[in-house]
Amino acid sequence: MSKPTIENPKINGPKSDPLDLIDQAANIHNNTSFDVVHKDFGAFLEKFVVFPCSQPPLKPLSGLTFAVSDSIDVKNHISGFGSPSWKATHKPAKKMAVIVADLLKRGATCVGKTVSGELGFGIAGENAYNVTLDNPQFPEIVHGGSSSGSSVAVASGIVDFALGIDTVGDIRIPASFCGVIGFRPSHGAISTIGVIPNSGSLDCVGFLARNPSVLQRLAHPLMQVNPVAPEIPRQLIFAEDLFELCEVTKDKIKSIIAKAITERSGYKSPISVNIIHHIASNVPSLRIFYGKDVNVQDERAILATLSFVMVSLQR
Structure with missing residues (x-):
């Protein structure tokens, strides 16, 4: 087998330990500038x-x-x-x-x-x-x-x-x-x-x-191996105001989701939130979008704006 070099490091393997790979890379680096x-x-x-x-x-x-x-x-x-x-x-x-x-x-x-x-x-x-x-x-x-x-x-x-x-x-x-x-x-x-x-x-x-x-x-x-911590129960959050924009009634959707959750282990019962209120409470920089006098029409406009912003950021 040829000696490892920068061009031909030969440090990869299907069962390689990441720490071993780092050790080998450190040895290779000693011959480089x-x-x-x-x-x-x-x-x-x-x-x-x-x-x-x-x-x-x-x-x-x-x-x-x-x-x-x-x-x-x-x-x-x-x-x-x-x-x-x-x-x-x-x-x-x-x-x-x-x-x-x-x-x-x-x-x-x-x-x-x-x-x-x-x-x-x-x-x-x-x-x-x-x-x-x-x-x-x-x-x-x-x-x-x-x-x-x-x-x-x-x-x-x-x-x-x-x-x-x-x-x-x-x-x-x-x-x-x-x-x-x-x-x-x-x-x-x-x-x-x-x-x-x-x-x-x-x-x-x-x-x-x-x-x-x-x-x-x-x-x-x-990065030493640590004992696996107990898994924290997961919880689904139901954004009620978002589902009000759907053609299907939100109560029917919630019923279907609740049934699906009960059939899966590791999940706590779902909770419902108003996503606009949630954002206003937890993201200070977006709080200016939401005031005390905001009505349902305004909320839908805010949701559309946030959706547009997030899609634009992904482009």
């Missing part, structure tokens, strides 16, 4: 320093610096989700995201928040509110998204690694564009508590780094 630039290329929204927890002794990640995407909470800083409007209507985080707290506890130092795609969307990584972002390694092409700033910060050599959110390639795509390594763990392997969700059933906290050895240092303490 990377062009470190040490300019931020517009990657950062904020620069600050959050030092790791009490030292000494040295921790597993001591000496490593990292940045976090704008959708991940850092205590006393606002997670803007790539949108000035979102940032203007939300308050600073009261707690660290679980993954950020874990990294600090293990000795890493957080140095800032990075640019992300607006509301977590955008494969190209272009954000109309942050037009100064450039690709450090390949200036002639875009940097990719939506974890664009994190990828650029790593590619420029400013940080050893960065956090981003991968929903449908949002770490792996910018990593490939900027010539760095993007690692998306299995769904649920890294806690998403303290992360603004784009799609909860797909969102994963992942890492970007120049050197596989850094991923090796991250993966071993953070």
Whole structure:
């Protein structure tokens, strides 16, 4: 068998352990070089320093610096989700995201928040509110998204690694564009508590780094096999005002859904909500669409507007 190289790594196999693959990639990297630039290329929204927890002794990640995407909470800083409007209507985080707290506890130092795609969307990584972002390694092409700033910060050599959110390639795509390594763990392997969700059933906290050895240092303490937690009962929420727009009566639909739920295990009884009220109560930046004097006609217009916005964001 030929010796592994960058062109012929031979590290994939049907039964390979992900940690073993990272170890092999780290060994391959020792024979390669990377062009470190040490300019931020517009990657950062904020620069600050959050030092790791009490030292000494040295921790597993001591000496490593990292940045976090704008959708991940850092205590006393606002997670803007790539949108000035979102940032203007939300308050600073009261707690660290679980993954950020874990990294600090293990000795890493957080140095800032990075640019992300607006509301977590955008494969190209272009954000109309942050037009100064450039690709450090390949200036002639875009940097990719939506974890664009994190990828650029790593590619420029400013940080050893960065956090981003991968929903449908949002770490792996910018990593490939900027010539760095993007690692998306299995769904649920890294806690998403303290992360603004784009799609909860797909969102994963992942890492970007120049050197596989850094991923090796991250993966071993953070991705050990843990006992499976008891499954939380699932619950279906019935949006009554949406079903009022259907030709079939909502009572008939609710009856069919309730019967289907009782035939499935792991589900609690469904509950009914008014989706307009729910949005107004839980999404501050959209509260302006709903006032005390809104009537049924207005509610339907609001629903149509929200539907149009969500479809447009997916294009």
